Amino acid sequence: MSADNRILIITDLHGCLDECLKLLEALRFDEKKDTLINLGDTIDRGPQIYEVFEYFHALKERMGDRLILIRGNHEQMMLDATDKKNPDRGEDKQLWYMNSGDKTVYSFLNHKHRIQDFRDWYESMPFYYMNERFICVHASLKNEDPRLNDINTLIWGRDTDYGGKLVLTGHTPYKLPMYFRGNGAHAFLETGKRYYLEKNGMIALDTGCVFGYSLTGMAVEGDVFYLESIKSGVKN
Numbered sequence: 001m002s003a004d005n006r007i008l009i010i011t012d013l014h015g016c017l018d019e020c021l022k023l024l025e026a027l028r029f030d031e032k033k034d035t036l037i038n039l040g041d042t043i044d045r046g047p048q049i050y051e052v053f054e055y056f057h058a059l060k061e062r063m064g065d066r067l068i069l070i071r072g073n074h075e076q077m078m079l080d081a082t083d084k085k086n087p088d089r090g091e092d093k094q095l096w097y098m099n100s101g102d103k104t105v106y107s108f109l110n111h112k113h114r115i116q117d118f119r120d121w122y123e124s125m126p127f128y129y130m131n132e133r134f135i136c137v138h139a140s141l142k143n144e145d146p147r148l149n150d151i152n153t154l155i156w157g158r159d160t161d162y163g164g165k166l167v168l169t170g171h172t173p174y175k176l177p178m179y180f181r182g183n184g185a186h187a188f189l190e191t192g193k194r195y196y197l198e199k200n201g202m203i204a205l206d207t208g209c210v211f212g213y214s215l216t217g218m219a220v221e222g223d224v225f226y227l228e229s230i231k232s233g234v235k236n
């Protein structure tokens with residue numbers, strides 16, 4: 001893989017568009033060449049939820065298959081809460097609103113849109129992505145074949161003892177990006193430093209931007225990667 005086909009990975013934007021754009025700039029994102037993977041949770045909690053949707057919706061038109069938007073638990077809560085065929089929709093709506101879904105509803109309404117009109121777009125988000133080197137999923141894996149995990153593991157799981165083929169995750173915020181080897185050993189990852197991709201274990205990229213910490217992204221170039229971080233401007 002040459003630098004002509006870099007893969008960038010970001011996660012847990014939760015409506016933080018300003019930090020997202022700064023991060024993509026720091027990673028020297030080139031939408032004409034790079035592949036961009038978002039590990040889910042674009043909606044809820046943050047200041048610019050509709051704007052994040054608008055940005056990725058337009059970017060998808062330009063990037064096609066090189067933009068991969070993975071589904072997080074927040075997208076799933078929204079889908080369950082707005083699914084007219086779902087008999088438990090009332091309870092699912094309560095769960096979503098308890099997790100800040102109302103903020104998403106109002107962010108869309110403030111722009112004269114209803115998020116349920118874009119259900120198909122969110123519904124098209126896959127639960128995982130994999131290539132020869134690594135797997136991407138919102139929260140966690142137990143089995144290294146993503147299809148053999150239940151959906152709750154993929155979008156809600158917080159286990160860090162996975163030791164299979166390398167997986168990149170978000171969902172659980174840490175103050176710094178982390179590498180979990182799967183045997184109990186873990187390490188902080190530094191920004192700006194080049195690392196070789198490990199074969200196994202889990203890289204956790206959510207550094208709690210919407211909670212006021214930072215937004216971290218990863219750039220993979222062949223078998224090497226590096227991280228960049230942008231300080232959060234969200235006030236809590």
Ligand SMILES: [Mn+2]
Nearest residue numbers: 041072073171
């Ligand atoms: Mn999540």
